[in-house]
Amino acid sequence: MATEGKTIRCRAAVAWKPGEVLSVEEVEIAPPKAHEVRIKVVASGVCHTDWAYLHGAGKGMELRPFPLVLGHEGAGVVESVGADVTRFSPGDKVIPLFLPQCGECECCLSPKTNLCKANWAKTQQGVLADGTSRITCKGQQVFQFLGVSSFAEYTVTLETNLTKIHPDAVLERVCLLGCGVATGYGAAVNVAKVEKGSVCVVFGLGAVGLAAVMGCVGAGAARVIGVDVNPDKFSRAREFGVSDCVNPRDHGRPVQDVLVDMTAGGADYALECVGDVDVMRSALESCRSAWGVCVIVGWTELEEMKLRPFHLLMGRTLKGTYFGGWKSVTDIPRLVEQHLAGQLKLDEFVTHTLTLGEVNHAFQLLAGGKSIRSIIKM
Template sequence: MKTKAAIAFEPGKPLEVLEIDLAGPKAGEVLVEMEACGICHTDAHSASGAESWRKFPFVPGHEGCGIVREVGTGVTGLKAGDKVIPLYKSECGHCMPCVSGKSNHCATIMPTQKLGVLMDGTSRFSDQGQEILHFMGCSAFSQFTVAPEISFAKIANDAPSGEICLLGCAVTTGLGAVLKTSQVKAGSSVAVFGIGGIGLSVIQGARIAGAKRIIAVDLHAHKFALAKQFGATDTLGPADLTGSAAEEIIEMTGGGCDYTFEAAGATSAMQEAIRAAHPLWGTCCLLGNTADEDRISIHPTAVLGGRKIIGCTFGGVQGRSELPGYVDLATQGKLDLAPMVTHHLSLNEINHGIDLMHAGKSIRSVIHF
């Protein structure tokens, strides 16, 4: 069959929107028609060539929502008509990480996912005989996509795709980092570095957890109104600082926050988030993605007093078993997703959406198919 998709042919070049070929689902796989997909920094990061191991060409996109149209033999948990969110963190339910209850890094999918192929070692995408690779097991910048059943979470059919798609990455990453990975306690203090889709979701998660003080830090002051709407009690931008953000937070809180979160994808923000966590009991959770060569540096004494530095992917959330509950928080009105979608675009406008993201002019641009 044919599908319209945005393709990264070469590192650092704009995505090309073309009609390409898509083979149907094989055993254990599912064909999904995408309805909406958010544009995430990770998509642009990978397409830029920042990952030395990444092979081209591939179809990016991983923050999507769609409808199952066809299932392969052996698929038992999904059927045509089901609404699903593609999972870049699959959940097979039987590998060691899945059954441990301690990790969402499914070992069944990881060996082939990084190579841009499905579990049989081949791709379903092609263009005039040339293989086009998959991305993060999702390739959601395509009107239709194919992936294993274990790479989809079944959700409520009445969930609005144009908003719920954000739970495919940003919202779940931020919310899970607070509620599951860091387990923020009621009455605590929280600082968030980077107020994009993930940072705003951290703020909402901290509010749900009952944090007493939530400090939003960003280079762009126009984001602060939305941060306060979502639950931030304080904001810090360049105009508010005489020194570093960490120094200001230490002064504001009398020593540092109970929890800090880095959601900017920058090592400078990571260093500040670590310093801003209380040196005796603070927890700093790193969430951003950076280039292969990037490093952060700390002195061992930074953690000897009790400060913890942790991190997670997709908030540590198990996609198939736990993500539907996060979707329910949104459909029940406990999460406010609509204000996060600042731009609604067509697939042909995808490079414009990436430009808006890099310029700090969007929280999330959503592609509607």
């Protein structure tokens, strides 16, 4: 492309300080260095984690350096590649990944985990392998959220944080596989390993929770109960296969007690998709003793979860998951192909399609419980 090797001026939504609204600015995106790829971002989902890192910085979330460009659920097209990049070419459709897969570290070589150590600490601090970002604005470095920054018209990622997908993929939909849908779906099928005929409870009916519901239903669960404090989400949850909807605010006792009664002893599987430590405890205690499995899917970093060891000693299992257990580079293209084959819902998650200039409105919709997933179309 004509821009290869040159700095690209484009627009990005910059978070200058924690807690402040994003500002759409002209930024400079430097050319990719060795083992890096520059992408023309086509679309990005707006994930609750983006909102949480902006408004929960230093509270429930670790404080990342600012200014930064948020966004980690994107899809786009390769614009150019840096030296020694062999797996990508200009024009390839790709999904950037906040979770790398280098294929060489002990985690990548183990079937027991999907985690990867490649440049992990650096991308968590908003920089690439050399300790700098490729984004500048008004003469200063702008950090890249989780090494991605998809709230920009262009971005640069490490090749280990990128996967090539089927050329027929609709980028405005498969971007959801960069985080939310893949995480919730994988939590059910990879981590909980939901069995046919089982009873499941899903806490939180946003995009991640509905994806978990989709995984439970796909695995053959006989009953899926959805729990949320926002009853406006119940009709859509039923469309995904939820059989019963429970609003904890409608009951004068702990919701786990309600669920244990509803299931004659507790659920076989409970998936917490909120990121609230009190809800995590409720999820664990809603599981059946002896064999119930609780999977923590929702994200929080600094808060502490309290539990009674008795609930584990009686045979319950408490597990956590990151990105749904998927080996990112190799598994996400397979999920794209499942979607293309009609086996994986994506359209049904999208409630709003907005422009980059409307990103703050997308956050308002999310925080107000008015959206499942908003897509920012560049």
